[in-house]
Amino acid sequence: MTIPIKNKEGIARMREACAIAATVLDKLKPLVRPGITTQDLEEAGRDWIARLGARSACYGYRGSNRPYPAHTCISVNEEVVHGIPSFRRVLHDGDVVSLDIVVWHNGYVGDNAFTMPVGAVDPTVLKLLRVTREALDLGIREAVVGNRIGDISATIQRYVEGHGFSVVRDMVGHGVGTSMHEPPEIPNFGRKGTGEKIKPGMTLAIEPMVNLGGHRTKILSDGWTCVTADGSPSAHFEHTVLTTENGPEILTVPLAQIPGSVS
Ligand code: MF3
Numbered sequence: 199m200t201i202p203i204k205n206k207e208g209i210a211r212m213r214e215a216c217a218i219a220a221t222v223l224d225k226l227k228p229l230v231r232p233g234i235t236t237q238d239l240e241e242a243g244r245d246w247i248a249r250l251g252a253r254s255a256c257y258g259y260r261g262s263n264r265p266y267p268a269h270t271c272i273s274v275n276e277e278v279v280h281g282i283p284s285f286r287r288v289l290h291d292g293d294v295v296s297l298d299i300v301v302w303h304n305g306y307v308g309d310n311a312f313t314m315p316v317g318a319v320d321p322t323v324l325k326l327l328r329v330t331r332e333a334l335d336l337g338i339r340e341a342v343v344g345n346r347i348g349d350i351s352a353t354i355q356r357y358v359e360g361h362g363f364s365v366v367r368d369m370v371g372h373g374v375g376t377s378m379h380e381p382p383e384i385p386n387f388g389r390k391g392t393g394e395k396i397k398p399g400m401t402l403a404i405e406p407m408v409n410l411g412g413h414r415t416k417i418l419s420d421g422w423t424c425v426t427a428d429g430s431p432s433a434h435f436e437h438t439v440l441t442t443e444n445g446p447e448i449l450t451v452p453l454a455q456i457p458g459s460v461s
């Protein structure tokens with residue numbers, strides 16, 4: 199499968215969808231504190247997506263299994279990704295929570311995720327968050343025209359494993375555009391110099407998922423929630439990135455941080 203290249207119009211629409219997704223994520227972050235439920239975050243996310251004139255790309259999404267039942271993915275501690283929000287899931291001091299927001303706007307999809315501490319968190323787990331975030335930054339820097347997808351993958355893997363953590367193998371980053379998942383797959387492991395060549399106009403969701411313990415994961419009986427096999431905590435950071443002749447550009451930037459924007 200060839201990797202879609204976006205034209206000017208497609209890029210403009212990607213910019214908007216991604217800015218909306220990032221704005222929603224930005225609005226949820228300050229709500230995270232001990233005592234809140236993941237359903238509270240879901241409802242705030244659902245309402246912000248609507249207020250910004252977009253639609254959740256997660257709600258009703260069909261993977262290989264049943265339709266996803268919520269507007270956001272909220273994953274706590276050993277949940278890697280695709281945690282289903284619940285009014286029974288209360289956040290406690292010392293937890294970490296990943297917020298993953300994917301929206302449709304004007305025919306294009308923006309995808310981003312962020313993991314944050316809840317109250318006072320164990321220093322090793324804080325380091326897991328920091329290393330995963332840095333791995334995302336380093337991976338994005340490899341999204342350079344002329345490089346290959348494997349350069350992103352290998353860079354993320356080397357950095358993460360160099361800090362004694364492990365990268366998830368069962369889930370990967372992906373192209374994103376007129377649907378949530380487009381070619382190419384962007385694994386967080388691999389070899390430099392392998393995979394497809396990066397060209398201008400690609401929009402890539404780069405998303406390291408990193409475990410404190412082993413890399414293995416399993417899916418819970420709800421058909422969605424991906425958890426670490428050994429129960430260790432996991433972190434997830436994601437940006438949608440545009441490749442250009444002048445280097446990678448992060449598209450998932452909140453509206454408030456875009457010059458000339460009113461929101
Ligand atoms: N960022 C996740 C991904 O790229 C979001 C999945 S939404 C769901 O796969 F609908 F699959 F839950």
Ligand code: CO
Nearest residue numbers: 309403405436
């Ligand atoms: Co994604």
